[in-house]
Amino acid sequence: MALVPKRVKFRKTQRGSRKGFATRCITLAFGSFGLQSLDRCWLTNVQIEAARVALTRNMNRKGKLWIRIFPDKSVTARPPETRMGKGKGQPEFWVAVIKPGTILFELDGLLEADAKECFRLAASKLPMATRFITRERKLVF
Amino acid sequence: MAKRLGIKAKVRAEIGGRRPRRIRSSGRVPAILYGAGTSQALELNGREIAEALHGASSESVLIDLTLESEGGGTTKRMALIREVQHDPLRDTIEHIDFHAIEENKKLRVEVPVHEVGEAVGVRTGGGILDHNLRTLRVECLPKDLPERIDVDVSALDVGQAIHVGEVKLPEGVTVLNTKELPVFMVLLPKVEEAPTPEAAAAAATEPEVIRQKKEGEEAGAVADKGEKKDAGKAEKKEPAKADAKEGAKKEPAKK
Numbered sequence A: 001m002a003l004v005p006k007r008v009k010f011r012k013t014q015r016g017s018r019k020g021f022a023t024r025c026i027t028l029a030f031g032s033f034g035l036q037s038l039d040r041c042w043l044t045n046v047q048i049e050a051a052r053v054a055l056t057r058n059m060n061r062k063g064k065l066w067i068r069i070f071p072d073k074s075v076t077a078r079p080p081e082t083r084m085g086k087g088k089g090q091p092e093f094w095v096a097v098i099k100p101g102t103i104l105f106e107l108d109g110l111l112e113a114d115a116k117e118c119f120r121l122a123a124s125k126l127p128m129a130t131r132f133i134t135r136e137r138k139l140v141f
Numbered sequence B: 001m002a003k004r005l006g007i008k009a010k011v012r013a014e015i016g017g018r019r020p021r022r023i024r025s026s027g028r029v030p031a032i033l034y035g036a037g038t039s040q041a042l043e044l045n046g047r048e049i050a051e052a053l054h055g056a057s058s059e060s061v062l063i064d065l066t067l068e069s070e071g072g073g074t075t076k077r078m079a080l081i082r083e084v085q086h087d088p089l090r091d092t093i094e095h096i097d098f099h100a101i102e103e104n105k106k107l108r109v110e111v112p113v114h115e116v117g118e119a120v121g122v123r124t125g126g127g128i129l130d131h132n133l134r135t136l137r138v139e140c141l142p143k144d145l146p147e148r149i150d151v152d153v154s155a156l157d158v159g160q161a162i163h164v165g166e167v168k169l170p171e172g173v174t175v176l177n178t179k180e181l182p183v184f185m186v187l188l189p190k191v192e193e194a195p196t197p198e199a200a201a202a203a204a205t206e207p208e209v210i211r212q213k214k215e216g217e218e219a220g221a222v223a224d225k226g227e228k229k230d231a232g233k234a235e236k237k238e239p240a241k242a243d244a245k246e247g248a249k250k251e252p253a254k255k
Helices: A045-059 A112-123 B019-025 B046-055 B197-204 B216-254
Strands: A033-037 A041-044 A064-067 A073-077 A090-098 A103-108 A130-134 B004-011 B028-035 B038-045 B062-068 B074-086 B093-100 B107-116 B128-131 B135-140 B149-152 B161-163 B182-187
Touching: A033 A112, A041 A045, A045 A064, A045 A090, A045 A103, A045 A112, A103 A112, A103 B128, A112 A130, B004 B046, B019 B028, B028 B046, B028 B074, B038 B046, B038 B062, B038 B093, B046 B093, B107 B128
Parallel strands: B004 B062, B028 B093, B107 B149
Antiparallel strands: A033 A103, A033 A130, A041 A090, A064 A103, A073 A090, B004 B038, B028 B038, B062 B074, B074 B093, B107 B135, B128 B182, B161 B182
16 A cells, blocks of 8 residues: 555645654554654655565564554655746655654564564665664663 | 652752753753642652662652752652653653642552463464553552553453453452453454555555535636646747747847
C-alpha cells in the first residue's frame, strides 16, 4: 500500500518550517521498542516504505509493527529544462516533516536484541541519525 | 504494596519566568505539590530523584516528602508522582508533579500491568502477545497501593484473551476499567499480502481533492472550467509569444 493521502484539501502546500523539536509523537504509545529520530528532515514516502520493508523482512513473521509517521505534505517540482515562471510545479512526491525526538516506528512481540537488529537495518534506509529506545528508559540528570 | 521513597524537597517562593531554567542549571529539578488543599512550588536534588525513579518499577510509588521551608522548618507530606516531564532527546528530568494524598482517603491511580510467563500460543502456536492495556486504573487506600499488577499469561493460546474482569488484584484494590476490555491477547501475526496490479494502479493516482460542501457539484464544475480556461490561456499565450519572438528576429533582416 502506497503511503499517500487518500483525500486532501489542497494539492500543493507551502514549504513550511522545520525548526524546533518534536512535541508530539515523542513517547512510546503502542510497542515496547521504538526508533527515534535525532535529526530534522523531510522523510519521503519511498524512504518510509523502504524502512518498513527492511523491518518486516527481518521480523520473520513475528512481532507487530506500528508506523507513527505519515507523509501528508506534497512536494512539487518543475519539469527539467523549463523556464522560470508559469506557476508552481506539479506534486512530485509526499513527505513527513520529522523533527528531533519524533518516534518513527514501534515494535512489539520481539526480543530486545531482535528488535534492535531490525531497527538497525531500517535505520540504514533513513536519511538521518536515529536511536533505539525502550519503555524502561533511564532518566538522568 | 508500592515502595515508599523518602525525598527531601525545598519550598521555593520564586516562580515563573526564567527561574525554573536557573534551578535546572544549578543541578536541581523544579517540582510542584498539589492536592488536599495545598499548592506549593518545590525544588529537588536532580540526582537523588533520578536515582529514586530508576529504582522504581513504575511512577506509581508513594513518596514521603520532607519539605524544608525558607524559614528552616520542616513538614512531612505523603504524595504520589502524577507526572514526570522529561526531555525526549537527552532524557533529563525537566519537572515533576506530586499529588498530595491522605493516609485514610481512597485514591485513583494508573498501575502498570506486567505479564508473567510465556503464553502457549506464543511458544508453540507462533502467535504474538498483544498488550491491549499497559496500565489499569485502580482505586485503593495508599497502604494497599500495588507497585504493579502481575498477570500470568502462560495458559493463553492463540485467539484467547485475559480481560480486566479476570485479572487477580491484591486485597483492597478495585479496578475502574470496563470489565470486558482485554488486557492481553494472543494473536496470529498478519501476513503481508503482495499488492495486486489494480491496487498498485489505484495507489499511483493522485489523492482526491476535497471541495467545499456548500458549492457542491457546481463548485466542482466551476473549478473544472477554471482549470480548462487556465490551460487554454497558457496554450494561447505560448504561440503568441513565439510569434512575437519570430517577428523580432525577422525585423532586423528587413532593414
